[in-house]
Amino acid sequence: MDTQSYLPVQPGVGMQENFLSLDDILLSHERLPIRTECAFPRLGYLEKATDAQDIPQGLYERKRRVLSVELPKVYREGWRTVFNADPNVVDLHKMGPYYYGLGSQMLHFDSPENPEIAQTLLQTFIGRFRRNMDSSQNAYNEDTSALVERLDCLEKFLFTSGQSGLNGFQSWEKGRASQLTASSLVLNYRKRKMADVPP
Amino acid sequence: DPLTLHSSAKAEGRSDLIASIKLRHCCLLRNQRCVTAYLYDRLLRIRALRWEYGSVLPANVRFHMCAEEVQWFSQYKKSLASFMRSLGGGEGLDITQDMKPPKSLYIEVRCLKDHGEFEIDDGTVILLKKNSQHFLPRWKCEQLIRQGVLEHVMS
Numbered sequence: 327m328d329t330q331s332y333l334p335v336q337p338g339v340g341m342q343e344n345f346l347s348l349d350d351i352l353l354s355h356e357r358l359p360i361r362t363e364c365a366f367p368r369l370g371y372l373e374k375a376t377d378a379q380d381i382p383q384g385l386y387e388r389k390r391r392v393l394s395v396e397l398p399k400v401y402r403e404g405w406r407t408v409f410n411a412d413p414n415v416v417d418l419h420k421m422g423p424y425y426y427g428l429g430s431q432m433l434h435f436d437s438p439e440n441p442e443i444a445q446t447l448l449q450t451f452i453g454r455f456r457r458n459m460d461s462s463q464n465a466y467n468e469d470t471s472a473l474v475e476r477l478d479c480l481e482k483f484l485f486t487s488g489q490s491g492l493n494g495f496q497s498w499e500k501g502r503a504s505q506l507t508a509s510s511l512v513l514n515y516r517k518r519k520m521a522d523v524p525p
Numbered sequence: 526d527p528l529t530l531h532s533s534a535k536a537e538g539r540s541d542l543i544a545s546i547k548l549r550h551c552c553l554l555r556n557q558r559c560v561t562a563y564l565y566d567r568l569l570r571i572r573a574l575r576w577e578y579g580s581v582l583p584a585n586v587r588f589h590m591c592a593e594e595v596q597w598f599s600q601y602k603k604s605l606a607s608f609m610r611s612l613g614g615g616e617g618l619d620i621t622q623d624m625k626p627p628k629s630l631y632i633e634v635r636c637l638k639d640h641g642e643f644e645i646d647d648g649t650v651i652l653l654k655k656n657s658q659h660f661l662p663r664w665k666c667e668q669l670i671r672q673g674v675l676e677h678v679m680s
Contacts, residue, residue, distance in 0.1 A: 332572075332573070335569075346561065346566075348566060351558065351562055358572070504626065504628045505625075505677050506632070507670070508670060508671060509672070509673070511570070511578070
């Protein structure tokens with residue numbers, strides 16, 4: 327297995343966010359429908375009261391008393407019923423690629439439906455986990471795009487992790503564990519057509 | 526500074542502005558978070574290059590680094606070097622070598638691109654020409670393999 331030297335900041339667990347995590351920044355960029363509860367003088371781009379606006383979720387966090395948030399469709403009762411019925415049929419990538427991450431962050435907004443939302447998030451993950459793990463541990467040397475295209479980002483990360491373990495084990499079995507390899511970081515920089523290293 | 530703005534807004538009876546101040550401040554904090562995370566991620570990648578490439582970065586990578594990053598890399602190198610020197614009871618140990626347990630002293634390598642002349646310890650000079658194969662001491666080749674110049678050939 328290739329030892330990784332580049333260790334990016336991981337997304338936070340559950341309702342936690344990591345300030346420096348690029349994944350968490352991207353997920354909090356998802357837009358939420360909100361309603362403004364008061365006027366914002368001198369900020370021309372916001373209208374008063376009943377206008378429904380979309381604002382990136384990360385901006386909302388500190389504005390609780392002044393804005394109210396509506397739950398995105400995916401976390402509302404209609405979709406929750408679908409998820410509870412059979413979590414495996416849903417395309418979680420299409421339903422906002424950060425389904426679990428954003429869902430966990432939505433719990434901060436103290437909606438009365440929080441217990442149901444949390445329950446659905448958890449049960450969906452559990453329902454899909456078995457199939458994801460199986461496919462990540464058994465797809466060796468093949469095109470996995472069909473397996474991966476309906477996964478949310480957290481599931482994709484787990485899938486990649488599983489694949490890396492599988493590949494490492496296979497390469498060990500073939501006696502290739504002691505083979506020295508080029509650094510993947512270096513290969514990536516090469517692929518982006520940078521000039522060759524002067525000797 | 527939003528705190529002073531906030532209190533002077535209250536003082537002057539312009540508390541209607543507070544919501545705007547808060548929202549604008551929120552946007553600024555968001556931008557700050559994005560910039561900080563971006564710069565931090567760059568540092569993580571630069572640090573990884575020390576381990577995966579070596580202590581001298583190629584000119585094209587250095588070209589894309591700002592002066593502070595170059596300085597950071599040089600200080601990181603120094604910290605790593607003094608740490609390595611202190612290992613093994615003061616004798617020093619290069620922990621960037623032998624990242625995979627070595628199986629033999631010499632290995633077969635193939636040259637992936639022209640790299641010019643290469644001197645090994647007994648004074649012999651090898652010409653690293655593309656597609657040539659050589660039987661060389663493992664520790665001499667390790668860095669060149671990582672850099673993608675040589676390829677480790679397994680029999």
